[in-house]
Structures are given as C-alpha cells and as structure tokens.
Amino acid sequence: MRKARATAPPASPALRCAIYTRKSTEEGLDQDFNTLDAQREAAEAFIRSQRGEGWEVLPERYDDGGFSGGNMDRPALQRLLVDIEAGRVNAVVVYKVDRLSRSLLDFSRIMEVLDQHRVAFVSVTQQFNTATSMGRLVLHILLSFAQFEREMIAERTRDKMSAARRKGKWVGGKPFLGYDIDPRGGRLLVNEDEAHQVRAIFDLYLREQSLVATAVELNRRGWRTKAWTTKRGRVNEGTPFNKVNLHxxxxxxxxxxxxSHKGTIYPGEQPAIVDPAVWRKTQEVLRHNGRTGGRSVRNKHGALLKELLRCNPCDSAMIHSYTVREGKHYRYYVCLKAQKRGWSSCPTKAVPAAEVERFVVDRIRAIGTDPAVVGKTLAAARAEHAEAVRRIEADRQVEEGALRRLNTDLRRLMDSGGE
Known part of the structure; x- marks a missing residue:
C-alpha cells in the first residue's frame, strides 16, 4: 500500500503593511538617520517578526516630517487614506499610537475608514488588539492621554514664548529687513546695509505720505523685502514692495x-535702527491716512460690487474708491494691482462705479424675469443645501459611532468585572 505524501500547509495570505511615521517639527530631519527613519526601522523589524503570518512591508513611504498630530492636514496621511480606500493596504503599522493622531475625534474618523475597509491597526511599542472591547478601551485611554499631552505642550510653549517676549527676546518667526537672526539663536543682529535702507524707507514715506507712492519708488530703486535662508538651506527671495508689506x-x-506682546510694549534686546520719534511720527501719518484714506480714499458710501469685480487685463480685484472735487464725491472701481504697484503696472486705471453698478443691476433684473434661469438657480441652491446637510449628517454619524463604541466597551468592561 502506497504511503500518503505529506503536503506543506497552505501559505498565509499576504498582509500588505503600510508604515506611517510622523514628527511634529522639522528639527533634525536633515540628518542621515533621523527619527522618521528610526520609527520605520522599528516597524520593519516588527513586520519581519510576523513574516510567517504573511506580513510584508509595502515599499511606499508615508512620512510626515514637520506636521502636528493634532489635525489631519498631513500629505502622507492623506495619501495613506487614499491607498486604504483603493484596497492597496491591509494593515497600518506605527511606532506609537500618537504618531497617527493626537486627537480623539480625528483618530475615530481614521479608525472608521480602517474598519470600513477591514484594515488592521498595529502599534509596535504598545501591544493591544483592536478586535476586542478591552483593546479598544485601552486605545481610547492612550489617545486621551496623547491629546492631553499635546494640549499641555502647547500651553507650556505659549507660556514660555510669552515670558520670553516680556523679557524682550526674539522668539522666532520670519526675519525682517534690517536684522539677521543670530546663528546661535535667541536674538537679532543689525544688518547695517539693510538698516540704512530701512531708515531711508521711513524718511521716504514721511515725505510722500502715501503707501502706494512710496512702494512705487522703492520698486523703481530695485529694493526688495527681506531675503533669508532657513536652517534647512531653503532660500526665500525678497519680493517687491506693496501697500501690505510696506505697512x-x-x-x-x-x-x-x-x-510688542498682546498690545503691550517691552524693551527689546535688539539695537534700535530707527529713531523712536521718527517711528511715532510715521504711526501718526499711518493712522491719519487710515481714517481719511490718504490719497486713495476708502469707500464710505457702500459698494454694490465690492469683492465681485475683476480687472480684465490682469485679473486683480477691483476695489471701491472715490475722490472729492468741488465738494462732490465721485465713486470709482480701481484695479488693486495698479493701486498697490503703481498706475503703470496695469492698463486699467479706474471705471465709474455708478455706471458699472447700473449695468449689472439691469442685467440681473433681466435674468430674474427668465423662468428657466430662476428654476435652475433654485435647483442648484437646493442641491447645495442638500449636500451641506449630507456632510453634516455624515460627520454626526462618525462622532456618534465613536461614542457608541466607547460606551459599549465601557459597559462590557464593567459587566466583566474588569477581567
């Protein structure tokens, strides 16, 4: 009698594992082996230990360096969710739970996506099984502490920055014309060439008493805003002056x-490069022009087409303005680009406001009498309203689902006596 031939057990189906890594700041990411690499290495080692179960690492990297875990606005996370919905991922592996999210609500939404597509979730350093009620409860507790830690860190950071500002220290941010950031950090150093430009800009504005005229002259000279290089070597070029950055x-x-901190002025550690009397005089002129509009008077009479008109040649916004001649107000819509950068920057200067508004009103009246247009408009409005309601209802269901699962886990834990 022939002996039966032994057969090998069937191989486990492949479990495609996506490794997600995250770091809140960009500090240290330029190193050859950074914290994202360390997180991935630990996750890869864990997946190798499960190779007998069919686990395998996907080659795609999902690394979010310099992104907070307090929200979902992260490019790698969004790519991961897209791949999950496309069926390309069977498991998500992280170093710690808070690498995926520090927000309970966001994590619940992510887990909803994972559950819908039957994708497992694994934390390398925190062993739990999300298939059990106890595991889900532990997960929610871990996330609660992660969110609490994030809020405490944010609060301590705000307090530290406030204390530093009150002491007159530089607490970071974009450098500005006239100063360079000390490579050792914590203070500003005078850039003498730029400081000369800054003083000249204040003098020019006090002479012109117009932001537009001053910006036009600065750009004619070829002067630009501050150019600087980040710690990671990225160069930020200076830009032409306009009303906003000049102000x-x-x-x-x-x-x-x-x-300045929260409306209070404190002595700073950086040397002054503008005479305080000149600065105060400049603020008086800025405030006066802010009330009267300076040479480009602000609209005090309403503008029917405010934020609706666009300049045809350059596609800039058309803003409302007016002039006074012989006691009469004449209203215009003016090209914003031409007003900011000078009248030579755009062929469109200004158009009479009353004529444009009359034309638009007449056209709207004509459209409003067309039954087909009215019907389509109402249908579009109803559809938009229905879509908004649908989105709100979907968000509500996600939040209620997360709350129901947590309550169920708590009841089961209490019924089991903590076992």
Whole structure:
C-alpha cells in the first residue's frame, strides 16, 4: 500500500503593511538617520517578526516630517487614506499610537475608514488588539492621554514664548529687513546695509505720505523685502514692495529696539535702527491716512460690487474708491494691482462705479424675469443645501459611532468585572 505524501500547509495570505511615521517639527530631519527613519526601522523589524503570518512591508513611504498630530492636514496621511480606500493596504503599522493622531475625534474618523475597509491597526511599542472591547478601551485611554499631552505642550510653549517676549527676546518667526537672526539663536543682529535702507524707507514715506507712492519708488530703486535662508538651506527671495508689506514694515515697533506682546510694549534686546520719534511720527501719518484714506480714499458710501469685480487685463480685484472735487464725491472701481504697484503696472486705471453698478443691476433684473434661469438657480441652491446637510449628517454619524463604541466597551468592561 502506497504511503500518503505529506503536503506543506497552505501559505498565509499576504498582509500588505503600510508604515506611517510622523514628527511634529522639522528639527533634525536633515540628518542621515533621523527619527522618521528610526520609527520605520522599528516597524520593519516588527513586520519581519510576523513574516510567517504573511506580513510584508509595502515599499511606499508615508512620512510626515514637520506636521502636528493634532489635525489631519498631513500629505502622507492623506495619501495613506487614499491607498486604504483603493484596497492597496491591509494593515497600518506605527511606532506609537500618537504618531497617527493626537486627537480623539480625528483618530475615530481614521479608525472608521480602517474598519470600513477591514484594515488592521498595529502599534509596535504598545501591544493591544483592536478586535476586542478591552483593546479598544485601552486605545481610547492612550489617545486621551496623547491629546492631553499635546494640549499641555502647547500651553507650556505659549507660556514660555510669552515670558520670553516680556523679557524682550526674539522668539522666532520670519526675519525682517534690517536684522539677521543670530546663528546661535535667541536674538537679532543689525544688518547695517539693510538698516540704512530701512531708515531711508521711513524718511521716504514721511515725505510722500502715501503707501502706494512710496512702494512705487522703492520698486523703481530695485529694493526688495527681506531675503533669508532657513536652517534647512531653503532660500526665500525678497519680493517687491506693496501697500501690505510696506505697512507692516512701517508699523514694526522692533525697529525702535522694543517688542510688542498682546498690545503691550517691552524693551527689546535688539539695537534700535530707527529713531523712536521718527517711528511715532510715521504711526501718526499711518493712522491719519487710515481714517481719511490718504490719497486713495476708502469707500464710505457702500459698494454694490465690492469683492465681485475683476480687472480684465490682469485679473486683480477691483476695489471701491472715490475722490472729492468741488465738494462732490465721485465713486470709482480701481484695479488693486495698479493701486498697490503703481498706475503703470496695469492698463486699467479706474471705471465709474455708478455706471458699472447700473449695468449689472439691469442685467440681473433681466435674468430674474427668465423662468428657466430662476428654476435652475433654485435647483442648484437646493442641491447645495442638500449636500451641506449630507456632510453634516455624515460627520454626526462618525462622532456618534465613536461614542457608541466607547460606551459599549465601557459597559462590557464593567459587566466583566474588569477581567
């Protein structure tokens, strides 16, 4: 009688594992072996230990360096969710739970996606099984502590920065014209060439008393805002001056050797490069022009087409303005680009406001009498409203589902007597 031939047990189906890594800051990411690499190495080692169960690492990297875990606005996380929904992932492996999220609500939403697509979730350093009620309860407790830790860190950081500002220290941010950041950190150093430009800008504005005219002259000279290089070597070029960045420069109290924090002025550690009397005079002119509009008077009479008109040649917004001649107000819509960068920057200067508004109103009245247009408009409005309701209902169901699961886990734990 022939002996039966032994057969090998069937191989376990492949479990495609996506490794997700995250670090809140960019510090140290330029190193040859950084914390993201360390997280991935630990996850790969864990997956290798499960090779007999069919686990395998996907080659795609999902690394979010310099992104907070307090929200879901992370490019690698969004790519991971897309791949999960496309069926390309069977398990998500992280070093710690808080690498995926520090927010209970966000984590519940992510777990909802994983559950819908039957994707497992594994934390290398925190062993639990999300298939059991106890495992899910432990997971929620871990996330609660992670969220609490994030909020405490944020609170301590705010307190530390507030204390540093009150002491006049530089607490970071983008450098501004006239100063360089000390490579050792914590303070500003005077850039003499730029400081000369800053003083000239204040003098020019006090002479012109117009942000637009001053910006036009600065750009004619070829002057630009601050150019600087980040710690990671990324170069930020200076940009042409306009009303917004010029107003920010002229309003910066740091040029007088002081710092501002929550409306209070404190002595700063950086040397002053603008005479305080000149700075105060500049603020008076800025405030006066803010009330009267300076040479480009702000609209005090309403603008029917405010934020609706666009300049045809350059596609900039058309803003409302007016002039006074012989006691009469004449309203116009003015190209924003031309107003900010000078009238030579765009062929469109200004158009009479009353004529444009009359034309638009007449057209709207004509459209409003067309039954087909009215019907389509109402249908579109109803569809938009229905979609908004659908999104709100979906969010509500996600949150209620997470709450129900947590309550169920708590009841089971209490019924089992903590076993």
């Amino acid at each position: 920010g420069l002229l309003s910066n109290v740091a040029y007088t050797g002081q710092v």
